[in-house]
Amino acid sequence: MFVLEGIERRYGATLALRIDRWEAGTGERWLIAGPSGSGKSTALALLTGLLRPTSGTIVVSGQNLAALEGSALDRWRGRTVGFVPQRLHLVASLSVLDNVLLAQYLAGKSTDIHRARATLTSVGLEKLLDRRPSMLSQGQAQRVAVARAVVNGPALLIADEPTASLDDEHAARTLELLTSQAEGSNATLVVASHDGRIRQAFAHRLNLEHGSVQ
């Protein structure tokens, strides 16, 4: 599904990340594990095309990211990648439903309110469509963020530290939600986390330390 080859990402003279080769198949579940500062965020940013590698090539869904520029890259990202950030970042001025519709709109798709509702129903939020994010619990807000990430049927679903601030029960539920949603759209799931509790759930792991694969 994606291949990273001969990747180096430097900030000035400092090497932030080096991955000789990382390949993932369609529908696989990957965990990028490692302490903070190990290069997890850099790896995610490279996968989504937000960051360019200093050297090496990245091919996602058959698309060489180096070949995409500007708004074409943005559009590709909107349609191909679903991203659940650690802090969720729901748009506070929009309702739950509008947050999901926004993802469709910004990806350049026509907004499909039935699909948006169905996606929110699949994460158990059908009763909260008109709520503002500030009126949601942490768990509910995370569900909205997941719905927003999967509404466009992404080939690649990425979550950054999704369980960091959750108790065991909620961490397990979140993981279950992510895997079921990834399965639903046959997406490859990549979770970056330093949370030891969720290691067992992943068949594939990329262990990072000081910017290198261990």
Added chain:
Amino acid sequence: MNLFRLSASYVRQSGLATALNLLLLMLGVGTIVLLLILSRELESRLMRDAQGVDLVVGAKGSPLQLVLAGVFHVDTPTGNIPLAEALRLRNDPRVAQLIPISLGDSFGGFRIVGTEPELIGHYGAALAAGRLWNAPFDAVVGADVAAKSGLDVGGIFAGVHGLRGGGGGHAEPYRVVGVLRPTGRVVDRLILTGLASVWEAHAHHEKENHDAAGARTDDDEREVTLALIKYRSPLATVGLPREINAQTNLQAASPAFEAARLFSVFGLGVDILRAFALLLVVAAALGIVVALYRAMDERQYDIAIMRMLGASRARVCGVLLLESVLLASAGALLGLLLGHFAVSQIGVMSPNAAPLASAAWRLLPQEAWIIVLAIASGILAALIPAWRAYRIDVAAVLAKG
């Protein structure tokens, strides 16, 4: 979902700051519109009332005062002039029309004007009811006078000495014999009568009070206050006023010139007020800059996530620009409404400004410019925040969490 809805949601979200900036813009634009309408109305009223009067002749004194008294009927006249001398000008080949006017009395704040029937035609007025005067103390009242005082044909009223009321009363009452149709000109606010009425009123007055005001009954020594002159050709402008001023005891004043002079004095005040109003608009624009810029600290996460969701740099800038333009246009539109509304209220509340009530909602061509300016200032206000949005490092912001 679209860009407009997203921007509108931000405008709604920022509650108090939005409301304050909107208010500032509204006040600034409202003041500008108010001034524009008022000066347009004042100018057109001055022009309308002065139309057809090329020259006013009266006693020596301030030419502006003479014009104010004789054409706009707002000031006391400079004095009286011999009727004979005024009538001599009638024979001048350069004069097409000369209408003598005698002032001195009023009723209920409306001036009683002794004159000849030509004055009615001069203002393009016509009788709505009744007839013209044919005897002393017959009066024809203007439309406003009839409406406000309730006088109608057959009504009787007593004039008082002086132009603003409060003077002594005259013994002989006036009889209303005619009412004029509304013209939108100064004649609506006048009570017209024959010259003889004024002479007789003041002859009585003189006998009773030994007061020197007014005219004698003796034909040769009869006086009027002033005379309105219409030229046969514009060429008369060159010589006639100078001749009158130099060679007679009369003074000639040009309404067009005096009105322009008056308006230039008034215009200075308008310009200063307009500058203040512009200052309000600039303050509002700055308010929008500050509000947007401060919101950027929080908004950077929204912008980062929007970029993550597929929005291009141009599109996230567009959200900010649109938000600012929405705010500015809303402020401008509300300001336009406020300005027009204020003018209409002035018209409703002040009887002297009654014509404003109907003129208040006529649109000015300058209003299109106000909208254009508002949109432009909206764009300007959003430039710095939009630049920040354009350059945002999405990966860093999202990772920062």
